[in-house]
Amino acid sequence: MSIEVRNISKTFGAFKALDDVTLSLPKGELIALLGPSGCGKTTLLRIIAGLEHADSGSITLSGRDATSKTVRERHVGFVFQHYALFRHMSVFENVAFGLRVKPRAQRPNENVIREKVMRLLDLVQLAWVADRFPSQLSGGQRQRIALARALAVEPEVLLLDEPFGALDAKVRKELRRWLRRLHDELHISSVFVTHDQEEALEVADRVVLMNKGHVEQIGSPWEIYNQPATSFAYSFIGNVNAFRGRVEGGNLRVGNDLLAHGSQELADGTSVIGYARPHDTHILPEFAGQDGIVARVNRILTNGAVSRVELIATGECRKDAPEYFEVEISPAEIASLGLEAGKRVRLASHKLALFNDTTQGRIQ
Amino acid sequence: MMSHVRATRVLPGFGLSLGFTLAYLSLIVLIPLSAVFFKTAGMSFDQFIDAIGSERVVASYKLSFGASLLAASINAVFGLILAWGLVRYTFPGKKIVDALIDLPFALPTAVAGISLTALYAKNGWLGQYLDPLGIKIAFGPPGVLVALIFIGLPFIVRTVQPILEDLDAEFEEAAASLGANRWQTVTRIVLPTLLPALMTGFALAFARAVGEYGSVIFIAGNIPLVSEITPLMIITKLEQYDYQGATAIASVMLVVSFTLLLIINLLQAYTAKRQGRTL
Numbered sequence: 001m002s003i004e005v006r007n008i009s010k011t012f013g014a015f016k017a018l019d020d021v022t023l024s025l026p027k028g029e030l031i032a033l034l035g036p037s038g039c040g041k042t043t044l045l046r047i048i049a050g051l052e053h054a055d056s057g058s059i060t061l062s063g064r065d066a067t068s069k070t071v072r073e074r075h076v077g078f079v080f081q082h083y084a085l086f087r088h089m090s091v092f093e094n095v096a097f098g099l100r101v102k103p104r105a106q107r108p109n110e111n112v113i114r115e116k117v118m119r120l121l122d123l124v125q126l127a128w129v130a131d132r133f134p135s136q137l138s139g140g141q142r143q144r145i146a147l148a149r150a151l152a153v154e155p156e157v158l159l160l161d162e163p164f165g166a167l168d169a170k171v172r173k174e175l176r177r178w179l180r181r182l183h184d185e186l187h188i189s190s191v192f193v194t195h196d197q198e199e200a201l202e203v204a205d206r207v208v209l210m211n212k213g214h215v216e217q218i219g220s221p222w223e224i225y226n227q228p229a230t231s232f233a234y235s236f237i238g239n240v241n242a243f244r245g246r247v248e249g250g251n252l253r254v255g256n257d258l259l260a261h262g263s264q265e266l267a268d269g270t271s272v273i274g275y276a277r278p279h280d281t282h283i284l285p286e287f288a289g290q291d292g293i294v295a296r297v298n299r300i301l302t303n304g305a306v307s308r309v310e311l312i313a314t315g316e317c318r319k320d321a322p323e324y325f326e327v328e329i330s331p332a333e334i335a336s337l338g339l340e341a342g343k344r345v346r347l348a349s350h351k352l353a354l355f356n357d358t359t360q361g362r363i364q
Numbered sequence: 365m366m367s368h369v370r371a372t373r374v375l376p377g378f379g380l381s382l383g384f385t386l387a388y389l390s391l392i393v394l395i396p397l398s399a400v401f402f403k404t405a406g407m408s409f410d411q412f413i414d415a416i417g418s419e420r421v422v423a424s425y426k427l428s429f430g431a432s433l434l435a436a437s438i439n440a441v442f443g444l445i446l447a448w449g450l451v452r453y454t455f456p457g458k459k460i461v462d463a464l465i466d467l468p469f470a471l472p473t474a475v476a477g478i479s480l481t482a483l484y485a486k487n488g489w490l491g492q493y494l495d496p497l498g499i500k501i502a503f504g505p506p507g508v509l510v511a512l513i514f515i516g517l518p519f520i521v522r523t524v525q526p527i528l529e530d531l532d533a534e535f536e537e538a539a540a541s542l543g544a545n546r547w548q549t550v551t552r553i554v555l556p557t558l559l560p561a562l563m564t565g566f567a568l569a570f571a572r573a574v575g576e577y578g579s580v581i582f583i584a585g586n587i588p589l590v591s592e593i594t595p596l597m598i599i600t601k602l603e604q605y606d607y608q609g610a611t612a613i614a615s616v617m618l619v620v621s622f623t624l625l626l627i628i629n630l631l632q633a634y635t636a637k638r639q640g641r642t643l
Contacts, residue, residue, distance in 0.1 A: 098542035
């Protein structure tokens with residue numbers, strides 16, 4: 001089922017949760033709504049489900065207007081962050097619930113219900129816990145049961161609100177893979193909310209990046225990671241070093257230091273933010289030349305094939321809240337530069353992504 | 365040689381606290397109650413049967429336990445509705461209504477009895493309209509029921525309220541998203557979750573009603589075989605200096621009340637266990 005979200009706005013008191021959001025989500029894809037907490041992603045998901053009503057705008061599901069329909073009438077499956085399994089029912093009864101509450105005329109008979117529930121429990125690989133109660137299951141198992149329960153009513157779209165948010169790191173990773181596999185088997189249109197970029201980029205076909213009630217960027221995980229459209233997208237996805245300053249000819253003035261921006265046609269005095277990924281940032285000796293931001297090595301982390309060097313900006317204006325940089329280089333380079341904690345160096349990058357600091361638009 | 369490892373507990377003081385609990389319970393509850401049985405034990409079997417089995421006393425058992433069960437049931441229904449209203453909705457004066465709930469706890473029961481009698485008597489504010497319709501509340505079994513409902517209400521509201529407050533809207537949302545209508549959501553999801561708390565409240569309201577004396581005495585009319593409650597029978601025996609007769613009836617009340625409360629508690633433990641909660 002395709003989902004069309006048009007001009008949706010929602011405020012809670014003085015807080016604007018969603019500000020004129022328009023989205024078109026094609027059928028059969030697994031879509032991630034990604035953003036920091038408070039960006040409106042859960043509110044948007046709940047509005048799509050019909051658990052919340054928008055102040056203005058419309059929702060179209062499979063080409064039919066669903067704006068004024070209740071959650072019962074929308075045929076969506078909803079999976080909650082904290083599972084919301086019915087505690088007084090066995091796992092079997094939880095999954096069967098959606099079938100048992102159907103109007104008498106549509107309600108399948110007991111044999112059909114039993115067969116269907118057991119098939120769903122097989123699908124989530126938990127047929128052996130059918131007679132247990134939710135309190136006897138682990139978090140990961142509960143979430144899989146919650147998913148089976150949502151699938152029992154054959155929803156046209158599956159909505160998951162931070163489905164792995166309450167689980168520990170290892171189980172998260174397992175369930176993530178498992179959700180992807182499940183989606184590849186069932187091809188049911190799915191939207192899940194997450195604040196974990198790794199989760200979104202790893203699992204989803206398409207990522208909707210949100211910030212402060214509006215959509216920043218929509219694209220494939222590759223596009224989101226490699227072609228961030230906005231300043232926010234660049235800073236939110238992946239690790240990044242930010243250099244904020246003014247244009248001075250071919251350089252960016254950051255505090256007392258200069259950083260070559262490598263771009264033409266930039267008006268002097270423009271406020272810009274330059275972003276560089278840790279692997280696109282280099283370390284130069286302090287007295288190698290004029291180019292680069294002076295920083296002090298704080299820690300060197302050498303676990304893994306690539307070493308990470310954490311540095312602190314030395315600019316005077318930032319003493320109260322130190323600004324950190326991160327650089328990924330090979331252990332050989334660390335040795336040849338003679339890096340150690342406390343050493344002062346310069347940071348430069350040949351791949352600086354520039355954004356206008358006032359309009360947030362991409363310059364280069 | 366086998367080494368003997370003494371079991372150690374993380375929380376110290378088990379012996380002390382168990383000892384204190386038992387000693388305190390004995391002092392406050394068990395010793396006074398056992399006196400009832402000791403006193404009764406002085407009677408012959410025939411005297412005992414006479415005392416507890418006389419027509420008036422049997423009629424009073426029926427009224428006391430019957431009216432208490434009925435009052436607790438009525439309170440379970442309406443107390444639940446009250447708790448629901450107080451938890452789920454905001455309205456002006458909600459805090460005041462919330463405070464009013466506790467009033468039957470605090471009011472001297474005689475005051476409650478007198479004001480209820482004044483209300484429901486033939487010439488009372490409510491009685492004057494009910495009497496022409498042939499409905500007599502005061503000075504009869506219905507009066508007993510009204511008084512017992514009055515004193516039992518807070519028990520239900522106060523036990524159900526916190527559970528209802530903790531009941532996440534998520535469960536109801538989940539049920540709705542699975543296609544359940546409002547009625548199905550309430551009967552299949554909300555009520556079963558509230559059931560253990562409701563049973564606790566029911567047990568408390570029932571226990572209080574069985575032992576209630578002050579408020580009932582004024583409104584009951586105390587007509588032999590019709591509207592005499594068991595506690596009144598005990599008082600009557602005491603006034604006739606028949607202490608053994610009084611304790612005999614008291615021991616019957618104790619045994620029946622204890623049995624009923626035990627059944628309710630066991631039922632409650634069973635439902636709680638089914639919901640995977642520890643008591």
